[in-house]
Amino acid sequence: MNLIERYVNEIARRLPKRQRDDVRRELRSALGDALDNRVEGEASEDEVVELLREFGPPETVAASYRPQDQYLIGPALYPTFKTVTSVVFTVxxxxxxxxxGLDLVLEPPVGGRVFGWLLGLLTGLWxxxxxxxxxxxxxxxxxxxFAEDESEDESWDPRQLPEATDADLVGRGEAIFGIVLPLVFLALLNLFRNxxxxxxEPSGExxxxxxxxxxxxxxxxxxxLGILLNILLLRTGRWTWPSRLFDWAIDLYWIWVLFTIAGEVAASKATLVGGGVPEAVAEMFVRLVTLLPWFVALLVILGVAKTLYRGLRSGGHPVPSSAA
Amino acid sequence: MAEKPQPASAVDKLALELRRGTLALAVLSQLRESRHGYSLVRRLSERGLEVEQGTLYPLLRRLDEQGLLNSRWDVAGSRPRKYYTLSRQGAEALAAMTGLWRDLVRTTRKLLDETPGGSDEPD
Structure with a gap:
C-alpha cells in the first residue's frame, strides 16, 4: 500500500467510525492536490515523505479532529488529583x-522461603x-x-455565595489528613488481616x-466513604449541608458496624474460654467490646449536637446552605 | 514554516496560540465563495498566511459541524473534492468576528503604543 494510503488510514482509525470514510476521502484528495502542485508527473517516495512530514504525525492530526475538551480528569481537578495521589503513594x-519490618519480626522467613516471602510482599504492595x-x-x-458544569454556569450570583464561618471552613491539611488516616488504617487492616x-499464650493461637x-x-x-468525604471537602474547602449529612450518615454506618462486630464478639465468648482465655478475662473483654459502640454513638451525638447548636446560635440554619 | 527540532520556547508557544486563534477568522473570510481545502491553503498562502494543513482540515470539519459552513462533495473532476462555503450562520459569525477583530486590533495597538518598544510593530 502506498505511503499516502497508509498515512490516511493511520489518521482515520483514530477517529469515530461515522467520520472515517469522509475524512479519509478528503485527506486523500487534499494530499493528492498538494503533491500535484509541487511535483510534475509521478512523485518520488522522498517527496511524499516530505509532504507527510509537513502535514504532521497521524496522532496529532487525528487529535485535532476530536473535540478539544475531552478529559478524564480536567485541568481544574488535576492539582488536587496530584496532591491526593502523591499523599496516598507516600503513605x-x-x-x-x-x-x-513488622512481618520480618513476627514471622521471620527461613532459608529458601526468603525469596517467596519477598515476592509475596512486593506483589501485595503492587x-x-x-x-x-x-x-x-x-x-x-x-x-x-458530574461536577463539570459548575464553573460554566453564567447565572451564578455573587450574593448567593455562602457565608462560610470559620467553623465551616475545612483546611487543606485537615482534609488531606482525613484522607490519609483512613487510608493508613485501610492498608494496615488489610495487609495484616491475618x-x-x-x-x-503459650499456644500462640x-x-x-x-x-x-x-x-x-x-x-x-x-x-x-470517609476518604471520599474528605476528597469532596478538599475540593469544596468547606462544610455544606450535603457533606455534613454525608458525614453523619457515615458515622451512623460506623456505629452499626461496631454494634455488629460487638454482637459477634459477644457471641464468641465460648470460643475465647475454650481457647484458653480465663473466664473472667473473657467476660471483661466482651463487656469492653460491647461498650465501645455505645461510647462512639455518644461522641457522635455530642458532635452533631454541637454543630446544630453552633449553627442555631449563629443565624437560624445549622450550616451555610449550598442549595440556596 | 519549517519545524524546529529544539523544544518550543515560550514565545513560540504564544505565537502558535495567537496564530491558531485567528485561523478560524481567516478561513471564514475566504469562504464567501465555494472552495476545497487545498485551494483554500493556496489562497491563504498567496495572501501571506501559511497554515499547517494538518490543522486546517480538522478546523474545516469543526466549522462545518458547528453549522458555520456548508459542504458538498464534487466528484466530477479528476479527483473527488470536498467544497466548503459560508452558511448563513457562518456569514453572521464572520460579520460579528470581524467587528470583534477590529476592536481587538485597535485596543491592542493602543496598549502596545503605550509600551516602550512595542510601537514599531506593523499590523
Missing part, C-alpha cells in the same frame, strides 16, 4: 516499609498501590463528569480472627 510506601490508584482515578473521573484477633476477617469488608466500606 503506602511508608506503610510497606513499616509492614515489611496490588494495593494499583487498586488505590484505580480508586483515586475513578473518584476523580466521577467528580469530573494478625488481628486475640492471641493466646489467634482467636476471633475469623470474626475480624468476616467484618473487614464492612470496615473497608466505612473507611472508603
Amino acid at each position: 503506602l510506601v511508608v506503610l510497606a516499609v513499616v509492614g515489611f 496490588d494495593t498501590a494499583l487498586s488505590a490508584f484505580a480508586l483515586i482515578v475513578l473518584v476523580f473521573a466521577l467528580l469530573q463528569r 494478625h488481628f484477633g486475640v492471641r493466646v 489467634l482467636l476471633l480472627n475469623d470474626v475480624f476477617q468476616a467484618n473487614l469488608p464492612l470496615v473497608n466500606v466505612a473507611l472508603g
Whole structure:
C-alpha cells in the first residue's frame, strides 16, 4: 500500500467510525492536490515523505479532529488529583516499609522461603498501590463528569455565595489528613488481616480472627466513604449541608458496624474460654467490646449536637446552605 | 514554516496560540465563495498566511459541524473534492468576528503604543 494510503488510514482509525470514510476521502484528495502542485508527473517516495512530514504525525492530526475538551480528569481537578495521589503513594510506601519490618519480626522467613516471602510482599504492595490508584482515578473521573458544569454556569450570583464561618471552613491539611488516616488504617487492616484477633499464650493461637476477617469488608466500606468525604471537602474547602449529612450518615454506618462486630464478639465468648482465655478475662473483654459502640454513638451525638447548636446560635440554619 | 527540532520556547508557544486563534477568522473570510481545502491553503498562502494543513482540515470539519459552513462533495473532476462555503450562520459569525477583530486590533495597538518598544510593530 502506498505511503499516502497508509498515512490516511493511520489518521482515520483514530477517529469515530461515522467520520472515517469522509475524512479519509478528503485527506486523500487534499494530499493528492498538494503533491500535484509541487511535483510534475509521478512523485518520488522522498517527496511524499516530505509532504507527510509537513502535514504532521497521524496522532496529532487525528487529535485535532476530536473535540478539544475531552478529559478524564480536567485541568481544574488535576492539582488536587496530584496532591491526593502523591499523599496516598507516600503513605503506602511508608506503610510497606513499616509492614515489611513488622512481618520480618513476627514471622521471620527461613532459608529458601526468603525469596517467596519477598515476592509475596512486593506483589501485595503492587496490588494495593494499583487498586488505590484505580480508586483515586475513578473518584476523580466521577467528580469530573458530574461536577463539570459548575464553573460554566453564567447565572451564578455573587450574593448567593455562602457565608462560610470559620467553623465551616475545612483546611487543606485537615482534609488531606482525613484522607490519609483512613487510608493508613485501610492498608494496615488489610495487609495484616491475618494478625488481628486475640492471641493466646503459650499456644500462640489467634482467636476471633475469623470474626475480624468476616467484618473487614464492612470496615473497608466505612473507611472508603470517609476518604471520599474528605476528597469532596478538599475540593469544596468547606462544610455544606450535603457533606455534613454525608458525614453523619457515615458515622451512623460506623456505629452499626461496631454494634455488629460487638454482637459477634459477644457471641464468641465460648470460643475465647475454650481457647484458653480465663473466664473472667473473657467476660471483661466482651463487656469492653460491647461498650465501645455505645461510647462512639455518644461522641457522635455530642458532635452533631454541637454543630446544630453552633449553627442555631449563629443565624437560624445549622450550616451555610449550598442549595440556596 | 519549517519545524524546529529544539523544544518550543515560550514565545513560540504564544505565537502558535495567537496564530491558531485567528485561523478560524481567516478561513471564514475566504469562504464567501465555494472552495476545497487545498485551494483554500493556496489562497491563504498567496495572501501571506501559511497554515499547517494538518490543522486546517480538522478546523474545516469543526466549522462545518458547528453549522458555520456548508459542504458538498464534487466528484466530477479528476479527483473527488470536498467544497466548503459560508452558511448563513457562518456569514453572521464572520460579520460579528470581524467587528470583534477590529476592536481587538485597535485596543491592542493602543496598549502596545503605550509600551516602550512595542510601537514599531506593523499590523
